[in-house]
Amino acid sequence: MDVRHDSGNGGTRTAEVTEGAPPGVSRRLRLVTVVATFGGLLFGYDTGVINGALPYMADDLGLTPLTEGMVTSSLLLGAALGAVTGGRLSDARGRRRTILALAGVFFVGALGCTLAPDTAVMVAARFVLGLAVGGASVTVPVYLAEVSPAERRGALVTRNELMIVSGQLLAFTSNAVIARVGGESGGVWRWMLVIATLPAVVLWCGMLVMPESPRWLASKARFGEALEVLRQVRSRQRAEAELAEVSALAAEEEREGPGGRQGKGATPWLRRLMFVGCGIAIVQQITGVNTIMYYGTRILTDAGFASDSALTANIANGVISVLATFVGIWLLDRVDRRPMLMAGQIGTIAALLLIGVFSLTLPAGDGRAYAVLAMTVTFLAFQQGAISPVTWLMLSEIFPTRTRGFGTGAAAVVLWLTNFLIGLVFPSLVSGIGISRTFFLFVAASVLALAFVRRYVPETRGRTLETLEAELRTRYRNSFAVHRPSGRW
Numbered sequence: 001m002d003v004r005h006d007s008g009n010g011g012t013r014t015a016e017v018t019e020g021a022p023p024g025v026s027r028r029l030r031l032v033t034v035v036a037t038f039g040g041l042l043f044g045y046d047t048g049v050i051n052g053a054l055p056y057m058a059d060d061l062g063l064t065p066l067t068e069g070m071v072t073s074s075l076l077l078g079a080a081l082g083a084v085t086g087g088r089l090s091d092a093r094g095r096r097r098t099i100l101a102l103a104g105v106f107f108v109g110a111l112g113c114t115l116a117p118d119t120a121v122m123v124a125a126r127f128v129l130g131l132a133v134g135g136a137s138v139t140v141p142v143y144l145a146e147v148s149p150a151e152r153r154g155a156l157v158t159r160n161e162l163m164i165v166s167g168q169l170l171a172f173t174s175n176a177v178i179a180r181v182g183g184e185s186g187g188v189w190r191w192m193l194v195i196a197t198l199p200a201v202v203l204w205c206g207m208l209v210m211p212e213s214p215r216w217l218a219s220k221a222r223f224g225e226a227l228e229v230l231r232q233v234r235s236r237q238r239a240e241a242e243l244a245e246v247s248a249l250a251a252e253e254e255r256e257g258p259g260g261r262q263g264k265g266a267t268p269w270l271r272r273l274m275f276v277g278c279g280i281a282i283v284q285q286i287t288g289v290n291t292i293m294y295y296g297t298r299i300l301t302d303a304g305f306a307s308d309s310a311l312t313a314n315i316a317n318g319v320i321s322v323l324a325t326f327v328g329i330w331l332l333d334r335v336d337r338r339p340m341l342m343a344g345q346i347g348t349i350a351a352l353l354l355i356g357v358f359s360l361t362l363p364a365g366d367g368r369a370y371a372v373l374a375m376t377v378t379f380l381a382f383q384q385g386a387i388s389p390v391t392w393l394m395l396s397e398i399f400p401t402r403t404r405g406f407g408t409g410a411a412a413v414v415l416w417l418t419n420f421l422i423g424l425v426f427p428s429l430v431s432g433i434g435i436s437r438t439f440f441l442f443v444a445a446s447v448l449a450l451a452f453v454r455r456y457v458p459e460t461r462g463r464t465l466e467t468l469e470a471e472l473r474t475r476y477r478n479s480f481a482v483h484r485p486s487g488r489w
Contacts, residue, residue, distance in 0.1 A: 029147070029233045033156050035206035036143055039099055039136035040160040041199050042106045044167020046129055047075065048318070049196065051296050052175025052311055053189035060187060061119050065427040074123040076420035078130020079137065080413045086135025087142075087409015091402070095143040095213040098135065103204035105132035110196035134416055137392075138409045145396035146215040146404075147233060149242075150464040154332035157396055158389040162325045165384055167199075169318030172296075176311045215465070218246045219402050245466045249401065269473055270407075273398055276456055277407060281415035283341070283449040284391040287348045288442035289383045290419055291426045292317060292376055298427075299376065302435055303359065304369030313373055320377045324385030337390050338459045344386025345450045351379035352443045360436035391415075397460045400469045 050072055058068060082105075090098040109129030116122035140160050148156040175192050182188045217226035223243065230239035292299065296317050300310040331340060355375045362368035399407030429438045458475070460468055 025233060025235065029152075029156070032147055032210055032233065033144060033159050035203070035210055036099065036140050037160045037163040038199050038203035038206060039102060039140040040163035041167040041170075042196060042203065043133050043136050043140075044164035044169075045171045045196050045199065046106070046110065046133055046167075047290070048168030048171035049175065049192050050075075051172065051314065052179060053192045055297065056179070056189040056192075057122070060189065061122065063119065065431050067119050069424045069427050070123050071119065071126060073420045073423040074126040075130035075133060076416050076423050078127035079134030080130075080416035080420060082131035082134025082136075083138050083412035083416055084134075084406075084409045085131070087138045087405040087407070087412070089135075089405075090139045090142065090216075090409075091405035094216055095139055095146065095405075096207060096210055097212075098139045099143065100204060100207045102132045102135045102139065103200050103207065105129075105135070106200035106203070107197050110193060110200060114190050114194040114197075130416075134412060137416070138405065138412045141392045141396040142404055142408055143213055145393075145465065146213040146401075147211075147229075149234065149238070150462075150467075151333070153397070153465075154337075154393055154461065155329050157393045158325070158329045158332055161384070161389045161392055162322070162329060164388075165318070165321035165325050169315070169322050170195075172311075172315045172318040176315055179311055214243070215246055215401050215404075218243065223247055242464075245464065246401070249466045249469065269475075270400075270403070273472060274407060274410060276458070277395055277398060277411035278414040279452050279456060280391055280394055281411045282418050283345070283453060284387055285415055285418040285422065286442070286445040286449045287345070287379075287383060287387065288352065288422060288426075288439070288445075289348075289380075289388070290423060291442075292380065296376065298430075299435065300369065300373060302430070303372035304364055304366060305373075313369075316373065316377055317380055321380050321384040324381045324383075325389065328385040328389040331386075332389060332393065333461075336459050336461050337394060338453065338457055340386050341390045341394075341457065342450060342453055344382045344390070345446060345453065347382030348379050348387065349443055349446045349450070351375045351382065352439050352446065355379070356436040356439035356443065359434075359439070394457075394460055397465065397468060398458070398472065400473075401465065 054063075054068060054072065057063065057071070061067075063071065086098055086102065089101070105128065109125055109132055112125030112128060113122060116125050141157050144157045144160060145153055171192075174195055178188055178191050182191070211229040211232060212225070214226040214229040217223075217229065226246065227239060227243050230243055234242060296314045297310045300313050305313055328340075352375075355372055358368060358371045358375065362371060395408050395411050396404070426438070429441075458472065463471065
């Protein structure tokens, strides 16, 4: 089934999910999206809270530049393991069950960080928290992609990105408030960290009453249950037609053999998809975005802000991330993914270059401080408005249903390991070669990433997941060289 039809502007549009649907279908779809994306909120808060907590934690725990990097990056190393484990678990046990388990890990990890008596325990607790962050980064977008109708997939999947940046904004804001209220008291950073236990409870309670992914159910030949779920979020006719398409694809995959690790590694077209997926993951991180998310307060302090002022100014980074993500959500179902990704990269390259130039050439003072703040805000506008939404959406789209969790998880492992390495070495780089030259390194890496996107990344907009899978299967089977881009590819 191809549910697309001509939209009159050269693109395609899918028949609306609510046509002929009983009351409550759209409301149910919205509820599923809101509950599942609490995983994104936790992702954002737990990665962003270290930004403001680290200076106070450094005093209480006696951190050095090396141990600062370890505390920050231990979460990222855990996220790499959590991504691949969460991906495989979601393929084997289901998307919903995996998210429920992750909610429990979020709670335990956040509580462990809050109560950590020393650096070693903090690193271990942050690693546990990272398992949940990595698992959520894979499972939540896949769950949303598989529940969403094709014409709303871009908007609904990227609600998770909106919740991620909202979590980061919440972290930045609560850090600033807590610091101003109790900044001189010991252990103020513990109050910053403990807040993350609350959305973990909400996620666990909410997912208890959410449905399983219909596409995962169909991949396990549980077609009756899949149809029941589809009828909750589609019109009756649309649900039956969509199940027929999913069932036909599941039968084709069954004929091709098992979807185990050996089968994945032995299939040339899947290897090509893994190459593209891992490349997209590196592209998202190589801009150095998370240096601003994790060390934004330090960057602004080095630029000339006082410590308290840097905490407050850093809220601007969170605000622009949220606003830019709203713009990104609006654009995703109106603009092709690949050009949007490239435009975001060009914008971030320019902003990174100017951060380096301003830090190197402007004299210390308010002028340099506000110039650097303006460029970090500009950088995040392009990153969160284009690169990050497209990254997580594409990773949830390009892999086939039976191996979607594994494929997305493997790409996310690469993403988190890249994130880990950058987070680990950033303090030492800044200490060794200065902030300007550090950002020039990110500029050079981002130029290479732009060339990769132009050469290898396909377009995914305007297809159902099944149609897209068939197109990519045919494309990569017929040729091992991706065509130089023209039109939608």
